[in-house]
Amino acid sequence: MSADDRQSELAREHKERQAQRAAEQSAKSRRNTFIGAGLAVVVVAGGIYAATTLVNRDSSSPVAAESSPSPSPSASASVLGELEPSATPTKTGPVSCTYKRDTSDVPMKYVGMPGAKPNMRLKTMTIATNHGNIVIDVDPAVTPCSVNSMAFLAKKNFYNNTKCHRLVTPEVSGLFLLQCGDPKAKADGKNPTDGQGTAGYVFRDEAVGAVPYTRGVVFLTQPQDAAGQNSSQFAISLSDENAQIEPQFSVLGMVRSGLEIIEKVAKDGVIVNDDDITGDGGSTAPKNPIIIKQVTLR
Template identity: 35%
Template structure:
């Protein structure tokens, strides 16, 4: 089977934060990753304002990573077959502000975790900034994953959104309704177009309201959240027209290591 995967005015204004900024991370049509469930199949969950139930562990899947512009750094796309769809991958993001522990959920987003782990192992994130912070009520996130630090960079390939979007039927009106992305969530940025996930991700340090169209692929540990909250307390420079800006306390990713 195939796996494809208002809240406040402040949250709406900050939404552009989560959209990558140019063709290097923008969408081109691509074949959906494959796995155990499909967007557009089955019955959409009842609207509750909360994220739907995450998928259970499943069998390995195949993914599609479609070439998409130039890469911000030279990397090789990840292996696309026999991708694990069960278990948790533990990672540590060492930053200039302190260590941030990540628990990557292979069952919820196998193709996303597969890509993130591949990029981490190739050193793609090393020496890169977390380029944007939003501290608005209803949207409180730190965004990272672009080596250019501009919000426009990507890995030279794109792939489809997974959980929670793939739980809903294609075109479901609920995909335009906000849900709570809980404190501690790790999710992917995208342009709003199919296949536009790349390398940029955001760390949610307080409950935030967004449409369920951003792939949730893990959680941040409490120690890491404390690091992000300290950065957030310093505010941002307000340089982003859609809301937020570069953190006043710079955050540089020194390395991302994944436990074997």
């Protein structure tokens, strides 16, 4: 079988799996929409597509943020992975990041705003959890303002003792990922504002579409139809099937080690929040809580 034939066969099998999954979800007579300041996944007859939605957020007055100029290196040559990028930064020159206050009416924990000049020497982000460490390779040459924001919040102990509020599993949504970074999340499957919390500031998108959101990719999350509203929340992809997600999220890095920690927790199941599934708020949390003890960048 030629490489082209094999590729066509894989594509056909992928479409068949999507159709089967959609049929199964339809039989359950429910619309699987996951809402929050992160990923909202909708299972439809033609397959699975992704969007972001923020419950009770006024989308008519989006908060803008920017950084200028953007860096020039290609993501394919960085620690973000060896995948061929579909979109890379194009401008050159010194990087200056701009962060703006989030004026929306959502839960937030404000500890100040990062400085304009990012540390371009940072290489790793370690998330210490109650289950062990998750180590992520980052590259400020590709996403300087995203890495700068994470480093600032980490130094401020912003993430200490916060709970990862959403665990999306294939059985529930067709995708597989963990979402964290809401400072006010209770992760109990009941709190209607889980997934809405921010750090009280926002900033522009970076490296959107640089790599597919396959297993190990870490990306920032923001509201539906939004741009430049990244804040403290992020998601960790646990499956290559997530490559279907439409490119719209800033890529933060690639997991070097620790995915097995999340996968083990996923085996314990999730608290299925009906409000989350129908798109009214809250989140589907892991039954076995994942608590972030500390985040460090070096």
